[in-house]
Amino acid sequence: MGNWRGDGSFEMTIDSDLQAVLHVQDAIALRLKSFAFEDREIFGIRLALEEALVNAIKHGNREDRAKKVHIELSVEHDRIEIAVADEGPGFNPENVADPLADENLERPSGRGLLLMRHYMSEVTYHPPGNRLTMSMLRSNGNGKVT
């Protein structure tokens, strides 16, 4: 699934189909294992990817199958970078209610961005807010790109 290039980068475009998300994660997680990523790193990347892709499909593209989600990923010896872009109007992450506030603790949604920010070293939404880039600096810095 998707196209892995010799330099460790990956590119894929999927329909706005939630069923495709798990397949994307599986393909990427399998590859990261071969790059000697640790379980904890894969856990965090997988979770961040899930949240980013579900947001793009549900909130960005409103599950409109005519709209696509584009995923780019590159792996270097000390970091991984991920970009997820949808074809929606974009959103302002500052408008997301703080899920850690007492009054929001029982809300069933709104934690995706919090989790992405926890597990990734950096998360940025680019104007108009329909393209997200995130990166993780690797803990051991000795991953090998094959």
Added chain:
Amino acid sequence: MSTPPKRRRLEVEDIGDVTVVNFTDKKILDEQNIQVIGEQLFSLVDELGRRKILLNFRNVEYLSSAALGKFITLNKKVGGAGGKLVLCNIDPQIFEVFQITRLDKLFKIEKDEQSGLQAF
């Protein structure tokens, strides 16, 4: 892509008056499965009238914020019906997700099934 059949996502066992729920999936990640898991969990309260529910996470290796949302709704339903929800056997990586989101303060979480059963 066709819609997958709604196979059973939960294994439900009664131990005394406590309903113990095990998840059949290692990954509670994808939205469609989470939707089915939510429906099956809610039916325990809404249709079957269960009031003491212990969710055993021993099989679970991954979960997403959408899954957390279902557990929050279940907690409200059970609490609203005068019952109690307890979680147990949570893998350290997944427990961290509960901590990050402060949901470890919202849920009653026990180390294993035995202590979970004693928490009611």
